[in-house]
Amino acid sequence: MQAPAKPRLSLLRIVEMNIGFFGLQFSFGLQQANMGPIYGFLGADEATMPLLWLAGPMTGLLVQPIVGAMSDRTNSRFGRRTPYFLIGAVICSLCLFLMPYSSALWMAASLLWILDAGNNITMEPYRAFVADRLEPDQRSAGFLTQSAFTGLAQTLSYLAPTLLTAFVAKDVLDANGIPVIVKIAFIIGAILSISTIVWSVWRVPELPLSPAEQAELERKPLTLRGTLGEIGDAILEMPRPMRQLAAAMLCQWYAMFAYWQFITFAVGRSLFDTADPSSAAFRDATLTTQQAGALYNFIAFAGALALIPLVRRLGARLVHAGCLAASGAAMLMIPGVETSAGLFALMLGIGIGWAGMMGNTYVMLADSIPPERNGIYMGIFNLFIVIPMLIQTLTMPLMYHPLLGGDPRNVLLLAGALMLLGAVATLFVNAGHRRGTGAAA
Numbered sequence: 001m002q003a004p005a006k007p008r009l010s011l012l013r014i015v016e017m018n019i020g021f022f023g024l025q026f027s028f029g030l031q032q033a034n035m036g037p038i039y040g041f042l043g044a045d046e047a048t049m050p051l052l053w054l055a056g057p058m059t060g061l062l063v064q065p066i067v068g069a070m071s072d073r074t075n076s077r078f079g080r081r082t083p084y085f086l087i088g089a090v091i092c093s094l095c096l097f098l099m100p101y102s103s104a105l106w107m108a109a110s111l112l113w114i115l116d117a118g119n120n121i122t123m124e125p126y127r128a129f130v131a132d133r134l135e136p137d138q139r140s141a142g143f144l145t146q147s148a149f150t151g152l153a154q155t156l157s158y159l160a161p162t163l164l165t166a167f168v169a170k171d172v173l174d175a176n177g178i179p180v181i182v183k184i185a186f187i188i189g190a191i192l193s194i195s196t197i198v199w200s201v202w203r204v205p206e207l208p209l210s211p212a213e214q215a216e217l218e219r220k221p222l223t224l225r226g227t228l229g230e231i232g233d234a235i236l237e238m239p240r241p242m243r244q245l246a247a248a249m250l251c252q253w254y255a256m257f258a259y260w261q262f263i264t265f266a267v268g269r270s271l272f273d274t275a276d277p278s279s280a281a282f283r284d285a286t287l288t289t290q291q292a293g294a295l296y297n298f299i300a301f302a303g304a305l306a307l308i309p310l311v312r313r314l315g316a317r318l319v320h321a322g323c324l325a326a327s328g329a330a331m332l333m334i335p336g337v338e339t340s341a342g343l344f345a346l347m348l349g350i351g352i353g354w355a356g357m358m359g360n361t362y363v364m365l366a367d368s369i370p371p372e373r374n375g376i377y378m379g380i381f382n383l384f385i386v387i388p389m390l391i392q393t394l395t396m397p398l399m400y401h402p403l404l405g406g407d408p409r410n411v412l413l414l415a416g417a418l419m420l421l422g423a424v425a426t427l428f429v430n431a432g433h434r435r436g437t438g439a440a441a
Contacts, residue, residue: 009204017200020196032293069230098111101174143363144305151354152297311363317364331413333346
């Protein structure tokens with residue numbers, strides 16, 4: 001029996017349904033731009049610092065598949081996905097508010113674990129909601145709009161400390177050594193995290209379940225045993241195109257996680273001749289890196305919108321390979337730049353790659369998975385993100401000194417090479433072809 005057609009949404013409604021993603025990604029942007037420096041301010045060792053980033057991959061590994069499967073089985077007065085949006089947003093807001101008050105490394109690392117758990121509770125049900133709510137021919141617009149909001153939110157989150165220097169001097173520090181401008185940026189993030197989710201839920205509520213969907217939920221009650229069993233079954237029955245995406249995802253997410261961790265330290269050495277996190281020069285390096293991050297995220301915002309017609313014409317697979325190649329080339333060139341202007345110019349490649357990572361892979365995924373399993377497969381697909389991050393976190397301390405010479409610039413060279421390998425691997429994925437070629441999954 002064919003599922004009833006879903007009401008088509010205008011572009012404005014697609015934008016409104018994704019505004020909550022703005023708040024979610026503002027939170028992620030604050031982490032990416034500030035956790036490395038925060039750890040540095042609190043005295044972290046550079047070589048072992050990746051271990052302090054374990055929160056993201058570990059909570060994603062544990063939380064997202066379970067929450068994705070649970071959201072497929074949830075039937076509440078608020079819908080299947082909405083309860084997870086709201087719970088996750090509350091957790092995120094509380095942790096964002098508390099993070100800049102961390103008095104020691106253990107406190108900051110602990111709050112990051114809870115913050116990432118909240119983000120992960122929200123993330124995959126949100127992606128599943130987009131797949132639930134839109135017809136297949138509108139999904140590219142839905143996921144690339146999410147990608148655009150990722151770029152916009154992270155642009156502003158990266159830029160927030162710089163903008164706040166108009167009101168508070170960059171060298172005004174709290175007792176823990178964290179700049180006051182960083183504290184204010186996190187408070188802004190806490191407000192946005194909950195308010196944008198509430199707006200999206202109010203403006204574009206979930207569709208009521210059809211009688212067939214209601215009957216299916218009654219056959220699959222929300223129990224821990226049933227949820228874990230369905231995760232196992234879904235992994236065994238994973239569609240072939242989804243399995244093929246694993247190699248590309250390993251390369252691109254290992255590379256991007258390494259980039260976030262070490263870009264500030266690399267810029268500190270190459271442009272400011274410092275490796276001392278307590279120095280004024282390092283604070284200048286942090287602001288410069290955040291400005292560069294804002295630029296690449298703005299490019300990702302604009303690029304995601306530009307990719308919508310390009311993906312429709314060429315297909316997500318070919319476009320994504322090009323995006324990763326651009327990012328890889330930029331990462332390889334960053335260690336050699338000698339001016340801030342040169343660094344900013346290379347953000348074009350990083351931004352194009354980031355736009356593709358946040359949109360194209362989900363277009364390929366949504367076209368290859370059964371609709372009734374959107375939540376669980378979106379959750380399992382997150383393993384393709386967090387496992388590379390986990391591998392990077394555990395392997396980087398082992399290779400940082402013996403293989404990379406204790407130099408963060410060499411980490412970026414490794415990341416660039418992996419991005420190029422990811423571009424090649426994408427070309428072997430049997431999904432995301434141009435429509436009408438007869439090769440689509």
